[in-house]
Amino acid sequence: MTKLFKLKLIALAISSTLITACGDAETTIIEKDPIEVPDDGHDHGDGDGDDHDHGDEYTIDSLGRLAVLAGDSNTASFFDLDDDALLNTFTLTNDSNTLSSSPDFRYAVIASRAQDYLGFIDSGLWREDHGEHLHDYKQSPAASSFELTSGSRPTHLVKHDGKLAIFYDGDVDSGTVASVEVLTDNDITNATAALPGITYDINMHGVAEPRGEHLLSTIRRDDADSTSVAKVLPDQVGVYHFHDGEYELEQTLELTCPDLHGAAQNHDYVAFGCSDGVLLAHQHDDEYEAEKIANIDAVGDLRIGTIYGHEDSETFIGVASGHGGGPAVIVSINPAEAEMEELEWQLADGASAVSYSFSAHGEHFVVLDSLGFLNVLEAHDHDGHTHWELAGQVDITEADVTTMPESMSFSMTVAQNGQFAYIADPIAQHIVKVHLEDLEIEGELELTFPPAAITWLGIAEEEEEHDHEH
Amino acid sequence: MKRRSQLAVLIAALLPASVLAQTIEGVVLNSQGKAVSNATVEVEGSDIKVTTDKSGKFVITDLQDGLKELHVVASGYAHLHRDITVNNTNQSVTFNLKRSPIEVIDIEATPIHMSAMESASPVSVLSGEQLRRQQAATLGDSLEKLPGVNTNFHGKVASTPIIRGLSGPRVLITQNGLDVSDVSRVGPDHSVASEFSTAQQIEVLRGPATLFYGSGAIGGVVNVVDNRVPTDSTTRGEWNLEHNSVDNQQVASFNATTGTDSFAFYADAFWRESDDYETPVAADIDHDDHEDHSGDYTVENSSEESDGFTVGASYLMDQGFVGIAIEQFNRQYGIPGHSHGGEEEHSDEEESVYADLEQTKIQLLSEYNLDNAWLNKINTRIGHTEYEHAEIESGLVGTTFKNETNELRVDLLHNQFNEWNGGLSFHYKNSDVEAQGEEAFTPPSQTQSFAVALMEEKHFGDFLVQLGGRVERVTINADNVLLPSIDAHAHDEDIEHDDHEDHADTTRVFDVEHEFTPVSLSTGVVWDFAPSYNLGLSVSRSERAPSASELLSFGPHIGTGSYEVGALFDIHDGHFELSDQTIDLETANNIDLTFRKTQGDIGFIFNAFYNQVDNYYYQIDTGLYAESGHDHGDEDGHDHGDEHDHSSELPVYLFKTDDVILHGFEAQFAWQLSDEFKVDLFSDYVRARLKDGGDLPRTPPLRFGTELSYQTSNLSAHLHVTRYQEQDRTAPEETATDGYTMVDASVSYDLSVLNQDLSLYLRGTNLTDTEARVHSSFLKNIAPRPGRSFALGIRGYF
Numbered sequence A: 001m002t003k004l005f006k007l008k009l010i011a012l013a014i015s016s017t018l019i020t021a022c023g024d025a026e027t028t029i030i031e032k033d034p035i036e037v038p039d040d041g042h043d044h045g046d047g048d049g050d051d052h053d054h055g056d057e058y059t060i061d062s063l064g065r066l067a068v069l070a071g072d073s074n075t076a077s078f079f080d081l082d083d084d085a086l087l088n089t090f091t092l093t094n095d096s097n098t099l100s101s102s103p104d105f106r107y108a109v110i111a112s113r114a115q116d117y118l119g120f121i122d123s124g125l126w127r128e129d130h131g132e133h134l135h136d137y138k139q140s141p142a143a144s145s146f147e148l149t150s151g152s153r154p155t156h157l158v159k160h161d162g163k164l165a166i167f168y169d170g171d172v173d174s175g176t177v178a179s180v181e182v183l184t185d186n187d188i189t190n191a192t193a194a195l196p197g198i199t200y201d202i203n204m205h206g207v208a209e210p211r212g213e214h215l216l217s218t219i220r221r222d223d224a225d226s227t228s229v230a231k232v233l234p235d236q237v238g239v240y241h242f243h244d245g246e247y248e249l250e251q252t253l254e255l256t257c258p259d260l261h262g263a264a265q266n267h268d269y270v271a272f273g274c275s276d277g278v279l280l281a282h283q284h285d286d287e288y289e290a291e292k293i294a295n296i297d298a299v300g301d302l303r304i305g306t307i308y309g310h311e312d313s314e315t316f317i318g319v320a321s322g323h324g325g326g327p328a329v330i331v332s333i334n335p336a337e338a339e340m341e342e343l344e345w346q347l348a349d350g351a352s353a354v355s356y357s358f359s360a361h362g363e364h365f366v367v368l369d370s371l372g373f374l375n376v377l378e379a380h381d382h383d384g385h386t387h388w389e390l391a392g393q394v395d396i397t398e399a400d401v402t403t404m405p406e407s408m409s410f411s412m413t414v415a416q417n418g419q420f421a422y423i424a425d426p427i428a429q430h431i432v433k434v435h436l437e438d439l440e441i442e443g444e445l446e447l448t449f450p451p452a453a454i455t456w457l458g459i460a461e462e463e464e465e466h467d468h469e470h
Numbered sequence B: 001m002k003r004r005s006q007l008a009v010l011i012a013a014l015l016p017a018s019v020l021a022q023t024i025e026g027v028v029l030n031s032q033g034k035a036v037s038n039a040t041v042e043v044e045g046s047d048i049k050v051t052t053d054k055s056g057k058f059v060i061t062d063l064q065d066g067l068k069e070l071h072v073v074a075s076g077y078a079h080l081h082r083d084i085t086v087n088n089t090n091q092s093v094t095f096n097l098k099r100s101p102i103e104v105i106d107i108e109a110t111p112i113h114m115s116a117m118e119s120a121s122p123v124s125v126l127s128g129e130q131l132r133r134q135q136a137a138t139l140g141d142s143l144e145k146l147p148g149v150n151t152n153f154h155g156k157v158a159s160t161p162i163i164r165g166l167s168g169p170r171v172l173i174t175q176n177g178l179d180v181s182d183v184s185r186v187g188p189d190h191s192v193a194s195e196f197s198t199a200q201q202i203e204v205l206r207g208p209a210t211l212f213y214g215s216g217a218i219g220g221v222v223n224v225v226d227n228r229v230p231t232d233s234t235t236r237g238e239w240n241l242e243h244n245s246v247d248n249q250q251v252a253s254f255n256a257t258t259g260t261d262s263f264a265f266y267a268d269a270f271w272r273e274s275d276d277y278e279t280p281v282a283a284d285i286d287h288d289d290h291e292d293h294s295g296d297y298t299v300e301n302s303s304e305e306s307d308g309f310t311v312g313a314s315y316l317m318d319q320g321f322v323g324i325a326i327e328q329f330n331r332q333y334g335i336p337g338h339s340h341g342g343e344e345e346h347s348d349e350e351e352s353v354y355a356d357l358e359q360t361k362i363q364l365l366s367e368y369n370l371d372n373a374w375l376n377k378i379n380t381r382i383g384h385t386e387y388e389h390a391e392i393e394s395g396l397v398g399t400t401f402k403n404e405t406n407e408l409r410v411d412l413l414h415n416q417f418n419e420w421n422g423g424l425s426f427h428y429k430n431s432d433v434e435a436q437g438e439e440a441f442t443p444p445s446q447t448q449s450f451a452v453a454l455m456e457e458k459h460f461g462d463f464l465v466q467l468g469g470r471v472e473r474v475t476i477n478a479d480n481v482l483l484p485s486i487d488a489h490a491h492d493e494d495i496e497h498d499d500h501e502d503h504a505d506t507t508r509v510f511d512v513e514h515e516f517t518p519v520s521l522s523t524g525v526v527w528d529f530a531p532s533y534n535l536g537l538s539v540s541r542s543e544r545a546p547s548a549s550e551l552l553s554f555g556p557h558i559g560t561g562s563y564e565v566g567a568l569f570d571i572h573d574g575h576f577e578l579s580d581q582t583i584d585l586e587t588a589n590n591i592d593l594t595f596r597k598t599q600g601d602i603g604f605i606f607n608a609f610y611n612q613v614d615n616y617y618y619q620i621d622t623g624l625y626a627e628s629g630h631d632h633g634d635e636d637g638h639d640h641g642d643e644h645d646h647s648s649e650l651p652v653y654l655f656k657t658d659d660v661i662l663h664g665f666e667a668q669f670a671w672q673l674s675d676e677f678k679v680d681l682f683s684d685y686v687r688a689r690l691k692d693g694g695d696l697p698r699t700p701p702l703r704f705g706t707e708l709s710y711q712t713s714n715l716s717a718h719l720h721v722t723r724y725q726e727q728d729r730t731a732p733e734e735t736a737t738d739g740y741t742m743v744d745a746s747v748s749y750d751l752s753v754l755n756q757d758l759s760l761y762l763r764g765t766n767l768t769d770t771e772a773r774v775h776s777s778f779l780k781n782i783a784p785r786p787g788r789s790f791a792l793g794i795r796g797y798f
Helices: A003-019 A185-189 B002-014 B128-135 B141-145 B549-554
Strands: A025-037 A067-069 A073-079 A084-092 A098-101 A107-112 A117-122 A125-129 A132-136 A144-146 A152-160 A161-168 A179-183 A195-200 A208-211 A213-221 A237-244 A246-252 A263-265 A269-274 A277-284 A287-294 A302-309 A318-322 A323-336 A340-341 A353-358 A364-369 A371-381 A385-395 A411-414 A420-425 A430-435 A440-446 A450-456 B022-030 B042-045 B050-052 B057-063 B066-073 B080-086 B091-097 B123-125 B149-151 B161-163 B172-176 B200-207 B220-225 B237-243 B251-260 B263-274 B305-316 B321-332 B353-369 B375-393 B396-414 B418-437 B445-462 B465-485 B506-517 B521-531 B533-544 B554-557 B562-565 B568-572 B575-578 B586-597 B602-627 B649-672 B677-690 B703-711 B715-724 B740-753 B758-767 B787-795
Touching: A067 A098, A073 A107, A098 A152, A098 A450, A107 A152, A107 A450, A107 B141, A117 A132, A117 B396, A144 A185, A152 A208, A161 A208, A161 A213, A179 A208, A179 A213, A208 A263, A213 B715, A246 B677, A269 A318, A277 A302, A287 A340, A302 A353, A318 A353, A323 A385, A353 A411, A364 A411, A371 B758, A420 A450, B042 B057, B050 B057, B066 B091, B123 B128, B128 B141, B128 B200, B141 B149, B141 B161, B141 B200, B141 B220, B161 B172, B161 B200, B161 B220, B220 B562, B251 B305, B263 B321, B445 B549, B465 B549, B465 B554, B506 B549, B562 B602, B703 B758
Parallel strands: A263 A302, A411 A450, B022 B091, B172 B220, B562 B649
Antiparallel strands: A025 B506, A067 A073, A067 A450, A073 A084, A098 A107, A107 A117, A117 A144, A125 A132, A152 A161, A161 A179, A179 A195, A208 A213, A213 A237, A237 A246, A263 A269, A269 A277, A277 A287, A302 A318, A318 A323, A323 A340, A353 A364, A364 A371, A371 A385, A411 A420, A420 A430, A430 A440, B022 B057, B042 B050, B042 B066, B066 B080, B123 B200, B149 B161, B200 B220, B237 B251, B237 B787, B251 B263, B263 B305, B305 B321, B321 B353, B353 B375, B375 B396, B396 B418, B418 B445, B445 B465, B465 B506, B465 B521, B521 B533, B533 B586, B554 B562, B568 B575, B586 B602, B602 B649, B649 B677, B677 B703, B703 B715, B715 B740, B740 B758, B758 B787
């Protein structure tokens, strides 16, 4: 009986295979959103894509990515701005971190001043110049094994034209000295072991501006000679020149800058904030000419301790404030005319600024305030004179700002490939996307944690119409 | 008599598990009436296997009543089948073995019994001394002396076997019956991740073997067998050291098995290093001979360095075994002919281009004999493989290929009933394949298959009938298939790049899901129509699901020097769009005829086959060219204004389907002239053509050859001559290749030192130092076979 049953089973198996013996094939194709390939922005004016360079198929059109530090845990989360998808979350080594981007916006830079630590996380989105074409890459975010731990108290991180200068303040208590290291995205990719830089013989709260083969970095003199009130602040600026793999001091600017704090640069000038005004270094090839613009009355007892600049913006924006915050006065500094001017627009009463930034191409200056307003300023030309005027305000939160969690604030980052600024809101636990030209919120990205800091990463749009050589 | 059965009843009562066990005693003799020692006698469909002693005697105990099929195997003799009816009495039998000049070895790749002399479909096995003589660094090169098998010789660093004109996604390579899980099927420059110096035998199933292995085996299967999961604990081992002159190759390898009564352990390791190999002529066929040449010609980027080890352990039971083995395999090998774009443009300073391959393989194998009314045996194979290789150029990783595969195979062999032997096989496989980088021409995909197969065989008098069927479900998922708008153009048309109508430069993205249900059926008959002769006929219909790379590719593939576009796409008005054609299964209808003389001083095997493949996936030359996207760093200071630079362009090949006919033959003839001398002759041929006219590319030419062997108890010598004829049946874009004659010879001397058997050997290959270009190679014009070479080695057995 069992034998018969087995036979039946086999017969069944065979006959069932015969029935379906014709085989079957089915294909389902769902088309997804296409990837738009941007023009590579070389040399065309207004022709929309009819000027075809080959190599376009290697570029990727993407809004970019956001790195977001969580306020309630030691994590950095990466989001894809094209679909708002969370790509990955990384647990960070240290507790208190600041977040910024690498000079070419490929890496998130995680700095922990107290732990003498800088780490890097690859956003996975970057561009390589392959000679005949630009080649973009899109991969998953990945922690980089590269880290910087040898300098003491990394504080001011300044980026310019593909270079990042890290100013290590040093620490008087532990007897460590100040130093500077300069790196590029390639150094991070290749984990370059020995970075060029400067080592001082004393600690200071300084700043360094990388500028091509030059590095303008602060100098702290002997306390007896120093004009600074707070002696930890430097009062001189040195011009260091990169030769044979190292930076060498070639020039010390003749003008002093007491209590130097804050620096910025544009295409022609480097500006430093001093207690008596703004020190400007004007580049003439390998020489820098120093000039000082004295504080105007509006600055009063305050001092300009923070300066913002943009390669394509003629004017700098200076923020004058008292030591330790308080009310601030925002001024514009026109180096060509050696003029400092108070902006018409100032922060509203009760508002303090939480973040300042130029837009990607420098035509806007944006100030995010503690009341949840994004103030967008625009440069206007009046008889050859640049004025910054308020273009509009965007209310980025509906929440009661007094419910802001303790020691948190709004934070902002500006995309380098368009007109968007992204603002993180720890109350609503989301990020809003603001179009700076249209002054409208065009999207929200929901988070599951309160954001402490954000930075945009990705492929920066090439600046248009360069009429200068690097 | 009565008392005896009472005793039997008593014993049966005491040992309830053994039901009326019977005994067969016997002796195995050769045709001169001399005892054959070390012959194995097996009971088909069971795990019972005994070995004859010095006087040729054996005893099989514990047999149950019924008809038993005994299978007697001894080296140098033809296999013998004998049906014995066991009924209550202990029997005494005599088996007479006939000599077979063609070595007959059973294959392990299939759950039913198959060997070169006995099965309906053709198989070959390379093992023992012959394997050691022919093993090379790559699989194709190791197997190319087997009839019906050619190599796609890729500058000695990579090669896969071509079986009857089919290769790549149609020939499956397995290790102990589990997919080798590399990316060798995707490109000829990708090495097979398996090592042969530590292998025990390599089995080749010619013709459709989808029945046993599914879709990927429509052209055949190569199974590399080693003892990594040991099935017994007899202490034994083998070691080998060799130096080869043509490429300065050094090889060291060993394998060893040992253990206790219930545990067996296995370990092997190998190391091999070679430089770029020398060639008798300049590697490049277009080389200008007027230049003065000093020193030897070599093929650039053909060096290799690999090492690996395997450890395994088994638990041995009375009913079988279960064991696990882990292997680590590393290989760094040059990628010869890594020129960019079809046009040659060799700078004097060759850049170093190589692949760095790493694989970890875990296999769990088990055989369990059941005392069950239905089931006789369960064979289980489980594999997990992680594979990765990076192609590195000037120190930078260009492209990374990954494959992660999980596989499970369970064979349920039933008890013989109504004289049928066979069983059901369940097979699950899941592969995640991914390529990243500038030459990632295939999008990431996940392929999953599940199959049920049935195989049965039965002897009807002089006829052996083998039947089989398999149903499979294959799904391919790829959620990010890219269709870039490439600027493909013909070279003869006036190139006007600045004239692109208004098509936007977008890359279309698709989520693609394929589901296939291939079905394979096969029937075979072997007729022993006269003593020592048999005739085999095998008819099969096999279906294959196309592979992810055949369907979804879109990008430059440097290994083949082409821009590959999968069958999912087609050209419409000069642009690539989704194809209107439905994606269908490939179907092979194959007839195989075999005529053999199985024993005596003369033996032969003749196979003829006719294989019609409908919907055959293959690449056609579109006549268009596309940018390779490959950057050479120091090339021009890019000003592509009016002048268009062709050097970085690749011809665009598109996967299409057509009906194809392959037919041909294999012939093997062996004559044992005396106890010492033997002559072997062989020939093979395949014609691969499109049904509507035209030939397929890279089809091996007609081949014939001879081997003269001399063998005494401690000296053996072989002279091997193979003639490859000219191949002038070429595909449209292909050129004809000249014929050549390869002469190889080897001599080895066995001696015993310190209780170890040692074998010293000297082997010469390409003794006439002839220029030999392999028609089936993608690199035939830039990488000929190596020149004259001598290998000196020593091998030890313990």
